[in-house]
Amino acid sequence: MTTSTSDAAAQFAGRQQSPVQRIQHLLHQFPWISPLLILLISFAVFTGLNPRFLTANSIGLLLQQTAIVAALAVGQTLVILTAGIDLSVGAIMVLSMMVMATLAKDGGMPGIIALIVGVALATGAGLLNGLLVTRINLPPFIVTLGTLSIFTAIALLYSGGSSIQESHLPGLINFLGDGFGIGKLRLTWGVILVVLMYAVVGFVLSQTAWGRYVYAVGDDPESARLSGVPSRRVLLQVYTVAGFIYGLAAWALIGRSGAATPNAIPDANLQSITAVVIGGTSLFGGRGRLIGTLIGAVIVQAFAFGLSLAGVNQQWRVLATGILVIVAVAIDQWIRKVKA
Amino acid sequence: MSIPKLPLAVDHIPDAKRHVYEQEPILSGRGLGIMFGRVVGLDGVDIDLYPGEVLAVIGDNGAGKSTLIKCLTGAYLPTSGEIYMEGRKVDFKRPQDAREAGIETVYQQLAVIPALDISSNLYLAREERRPGPLGSVLRMLDKKGMATRAGEAVTRLGIQTIQNMGQAVETLSGGQRQAVAVARAAAFGSKVVVLDEPTAALGVKESGMVLDMIKQLRDNGLGVILISHNMPHVWEAADRIHIQRLGGCAGVITPQSHDMGEGVAIMTGAKKLVAEAPA
Ligand SMILES: Nc1ncnc2c1ncn2[C@@H]1O[C@H](COP(=O)(O)OP(=O)(O)O)[C@@H](O)[C@H]1O
Ligand SMILES: [Mg+2]
Numbered sequence: 001m002t003t004s005t006s007d008a009a010a011q012f013a014g015r016q017q018s019p020v021q022r023i024q025h026l027l028h029q030f031p032w033i034s035p036l037l038i039l040l041i042s043f044a045v046f047t048g049l050n051p052r053f054l055t056a057n058s059i060g061l062l063l064q065q066t067a068i069v070a071a072l073a074v075g076q077t078l079v080i081l082t083a084g085i086d087l088s089v090g091a092i093m094v095l096s097m098m099v100m101a102t103l104a105k106d107g108g109m110p111g112i113i114a115l116i117v118g119v120a121l122a123t124g125a126g127l128l129n130g131l132l133v134t135r136i137n138l139p140p141f142i143v144t145l146g147t148l149s150i151f152t153a154i155a156l157l158y159s160g161g162s163s164i165q166e167s168h169l170p171g172l173i174n175f176l177g178d179g180f181g182i183g184k185l186r187l188t189w190g191v192i193l194v195v196l197m198y199a200v201v202g203f204v205l206s207q208t209a210w211g212r213y214v215y216a217v218g219d220d221p222e223s224a225r226l227s228g229v230p231s232r233r234v235l236l237q238v239y240t241v242a243g244f245i246y247g248l249a250a251w252a253l254i255g256r257s258g259a260a261t262p263n264a265i266p267d268a269n270l271q272s273i274t275a276v277v278i279g280g281t282s283l284f285g286g287r288g289r290l291i292g293t294l295i296g297a298v299i300v301q302a303f304a305f306g307l308s309l310a311g312v313n314q315q316w317r318v319l320a321t322g323i324l325v326i327v328a329v330a331i332d333q334w335i336r337k338v339k340a
Numbered sequence: 341m342s343i344p345k346l347p348l349a350v351d352h353i354p355d356a357k358r359h360v361y362e363q364e365p366i367l368s369g370r371g372l373g374i375m376f377g378r379v380v381g382l383d384g385v386d387i388d389l390y391p392g393e394v395l396a397v398i399g400d401n402g403a404g405k406s407t408l409i410k411c412l413t414g415a416y417l418p419t420s421g422e423i424y425m426e427g428r429k430v431d432f433k434r435p436q437d438a439r440e441a442g443i444e445t446v447y448q449q450l451a452v453i454p455a456l457d458i459s460s461n462l463y464l465a466r467e468e469r470r471p472g473p474l475g476s477v478l479r480m481l482d483k484k485g486m487a488t489r490a491g492e493a494v495t496r497l498g499i500q501t502i503q504n505m506g507q508a509v510e511t512l513s514g515g516q517r518q519a520v521a522v523a524r525a526a527a528f529g530s531k532v533v534v535l536d537e538p539t540a541a542l543g544v545k546e547s548g549m550v551l552d553m554i555k556q557l558r559d560n561g562l563g564v565i566l567i568s569h570n571m572p573h574v575w576e577a578a579d580r581i582h583i584q585r586l587g588g589c590a591g592v593i594t595p596q597s598h599d600m601g602e603g604v605a606i607m608t609g610a611k612k613l614v615a616e617a618p619a
Contacts, residue, residue, distance in 0.1 A: 028508070208479045209467035212460055219455040226415055226451035228436035228465030286455040338511060 027331065028338040031280035032292035034331055038278075038324065039299050046306030053309050056184035062298070062305050063187065067194045068256055070297035071249035072268055073275040074197050075126075075242030077293045080276050081205075082218040082238050083285025084140035088129060089246055090268030091151035096122035097250035098159040101260030104173050105164055111172030119247030125151060126243015130236040148269070156262055163261040169254065177255025190252040197245065202290040214238060219286025274300060278324050282332045299324070343368060343424055346388045348580075352597035357393070357579060364427050366391040366563040367443070367532050372411050372421035381407040382418065383587040389532065389563040394554055396574040397567045398607055399584030405567045406448050408584060409534050412565075413445045414438035425531075436465060442531030446538050448567075450521045454510035458502065459483070459490035461509055462524045493527035494519065498549040514541035519550075526553050533557050534565040539573065551577050571600045583607050 017025070027033055047054040072089045079086040100118030103109045109117075125147065132143040166174045179188035205211035213234045216224040225231045257264050265271070279296030281288025303317040346368075348361055365388040374381040382404050389395050399405050410416040412423060414432030423430050425441055432438045438445070452461045463486045469475030470482045487505040494502050502516055509517055518541045525533050535554070539547040547570075554577055558564050568574050574581060575595045583590040583606050590606055591613030598606070605611035 025511075028511075203478075207481055209465075209469075209481060210479075212456065212464065212467065212481075215455055216453045216464060219453050223449070223451040223453055224464075226435050226445075226447050226449075227453070227461075228434075228439050230434075230436075286453070 024335055024338050028335045030289075031282075031287060031332075031335065032289050032295060033280075034328070035279050035292050035295040035299060039295050039302065042299060042302050042306065046302065046310065049306065049310040053306055056182075057186070058305070058309070060184075060186040062301055063191045064256065065305065066297050066301040067188070067190050068249055068253050068265060069268065069271045069275055069300070070294055071194045071197060071252055072246060072272040073279075073293045073297050074194075074201050074290065075245035075249075076272040076276050077279075077281055077288065077290055078201070078205075078214065078238045078242050078245075079140065080218075080273075080281055080283060081214050081285060081288060082235055083221075083283075084133065084218075084235075084238075085144065085273065085283070086129070086140065086239075086242060087144040087269050088125070088147040088151055089242075089272050090265060091148045091155065092122050092125045092243055092246040093250045093253060093268060094262055094264070095125065095151045095155040095158075096247045097253055097260050097264075098155045098164075098262060100173060100250060101164040101169060101254060102159060104170050105168050107170065111170035114170075115172060115251060118250060119244060122247030122250060123240060123244040126246065127236070127240045129243070130239030133239060134232045134236050159260075159262055161262055163259050166254070166258045169260070173251070174255050174258070176252045177258060188255065190255050193248065193252060197248065198290060198294050201245075205290055210234070210237075215286050217285075271300065274321060274325055278321075278328045280328065280332065282336065283329065284332075284336070287332070287336070296328075343370065343427065346386050346592075348388075348592070352594045353579070354596065360390050360392045360579070363390060363392075365389055365424070366426055367412060368424040369408075369412055370422050370424070372408065372418045372423070374407060374411060374416055374418045374420075380587045381416075382411060384421065385584075385587075385589050387412070387582060387589070389565060391531070391563050392558055392561050393579040394558050394564045394566055394577050396578035396581045397565060397584055398569070398571070398574055398581060398603065399590075400607060403584040403607075404587040405584050406536055407587075409445065409536055409565060409567065410447070412438075413443055413534055415445070415447070439465075439528075442529065443534065444525035444529035444532070445534040446518075446521045446525045446536060448536040448540075450517055452509050452517055452521055455508060457506045457508050458494070458512075458520055459487040459505040461520060462486070462490040462493060462527065466528065489527075490523075493523045497523045497526065497553055515543060515546055518542055519546065522550055522553070526557060529557065529562060532563045532565070536567045537569065538566070539568065539570060547573065571604065575600055575603075583613070585609060 052058060072093065076086055076089055096118045099121055100114050103117060104111050104114035129143055129147055132138050133140050176190035176193060177188055179186055205214060213229045216229050217231045217234050221231050253264055254260050275297035276293050277283065278299055279292030281292060300321055303320055307314060307317050345365060353361060367389040369385060369387040372382050372385045385408055397405050397408065407416065411418040414435045414437045423432065430441060453464065468482045468486055470480045474480045490505045497519060509520060518538060522538050539550050542550060551573060554564050554566060566577060578595060581593050581603060585607060593603060602611065606613050
């Protein structure tokens with residue numbers, strides 16, 4: 001550390017990196033490499049087990065199955081990048097979905113109004129999380145644990161716990177379940193929306209100043225503040241944008257399930273966190289790429305899909321997912337120790 | 341002139357520098373006080389910084405040096421006292437307020453973001469966008485341009501070991517990180533540059549470069565506040581020396597009026613500064 005410039009330069013030039021160190025550096029720079037490898041390997045294995053896995057038909061289905069969790073995981077990634085966690089993702093989505101569907105049921109309200117109210121409600125729910133985190137300085141885990149229960153209860157009280165079938169809903173509310181085919185590949189508008197979400201948020205994170213602030217606030221909030229980053233405002237915006245994203249996911253979920261059902265995805269929270277973590281984003285904040293999250297979400301669904309095609313008990317997927325989460329966090333711990 | 345200048349140790353200021361002290365101070369604090377719970381952080385400190393001078397701040401650990409400059413730069417809100425810039429009262433609520441007024445600070449904890457690369461750190465919260473609609477509509481960052489200019493800023497400091505502006509700061513050594521923080525302040529400071537122990541992690545040669553840079557900024561007419569524990573550095577670079585002790589100011593000396601031993605004695609309380617008659 002206190003060597004003179006020329007010594008340091010000599011050290012720098014002459015330093016031999018072991019292959020392990022080189023891998024560490026590579027993963028440090030591109031944290032989505034390991035999930036991508038896992039994705040490719042699992043695709044190869046599942047195709048080997050059952051060639052039907054890699055058909056256009058299956059891929060289309062896989063994407064549709066992935067879409068909802070992948071959408072939620074966009075918001076979850078934003079929150080986790082700021083070193084937070086959002087346990088209320090599923091609850092906000094369900095609340096928004098039930099409000100959307102109930103308002104629009106049997107022509108009660110035009111679809112577009114119901115949609116706007118539902119998404120606005122989700123955005124407001126995210127804003128509430130953000131206000132509790134930034135104004136009252138409560139840990140995100142506690143805040144969203146609380147709002148998880150609150151929003152779930154409100155959703156159940158409001159809807160009476162019953163589902164609303166798509167036949168009672170206007171076309172716009174069901175729209176994301178419709179789709180089109182490219183050859184045998186069938187895509188829904190829901191899948192397209194999710195891809196667009198990744199493109200837009202990925203662009204904002206990697207190409208704009210706001211994206212840098214998200215990383216800075218997550219990595220070292222005090223240094224970010226001293227550097228002039230409006231830390232609290234960025235944090236508030238992150239939770240609010242996340243809420244908006246959960247609102248869009250609610251819309252997509254109605255299309256996907258053909259109904260608004262309060263318990264459509266009971267473990268949405270954990271699935272979204274799993275996708276983010278397997279995708280290489282650090283739970284400690286400030287590190288990760290959105291594309292990794294998409295890969296992570298696809299991996300989990302590919303396991304489910306591939307194992308069922310292979311006729312294997314689904315508990316193996318649960319087991320494999322658990323192992324992947326632990327491996328992913330271990331890799332993250334390791335690459336965070338990277339040194340010059 | 342809205343506030344009276346503090347008395348200077350002006351008898352000991354070389355004639356060649358006297359004109360500096362005939363100007364209005366660029367940054368002043370009056371009666372700055374702050375409490376941390378029941379701990380007194382600062383106890384009514386007065387300070388004047390002139391454009392074109394290096395004002396060193398020395399003092400024991402815990403004397404309030406960092407707290408003083410944090411109050412001056414918007415990082416802490418002082419509980420009492422006022423801050424003036426070029427004679428006008430200012431109200432820095434956040435660090436970026438001071439920054440927008442032309443004050444750049446290298447904080448003791450450096451305030452760099454480990455996960456971001458060097459160029460992102462230099463331009464953090466003052467990002468430049470691409471020209472045309474890419475920048476104005478899509479708000480796309482001019483990453484290439486910023487990296488180029490970041491490279492120039494670091495090179496100007498003479499740190500050759502840092503080559504790749506896309507390198508994450510956490511992969512740098514302590515000294516290199518310090519160099520990045522100093523380069524940032526030097527590149528963007530337009531009126532005042534404040535450095536809190538900027539050479540603590542640096543080797544002999546890099547420290548020399550930072551001192552050269554400090555003199556350069558002073559010669560360009562900026563006011564520089566330098567906190568350092570390295571007395572030879574202080575006596576070499578400073579025009580005046582503010583001695584901070586137990587949250588208060590124990591006096592202001594110059595390298596000409598007192599030698600290092602006397603300075604340290606005042607700093608530790610072994611000796612009291614005999615107050616000079618105001619000029
Ligand atoms: N954020 C803070 N919270 C509580 N106490 C603080 C804080 N900052 C500084 N202090 C206290 O104020 C005093 C002066 O600290 P500091 O300005 O860091 O000293 P120096 O930089 O001269 O070593 C110390 O007693 C320190 O513990
Ligand atoms: Mg200090």
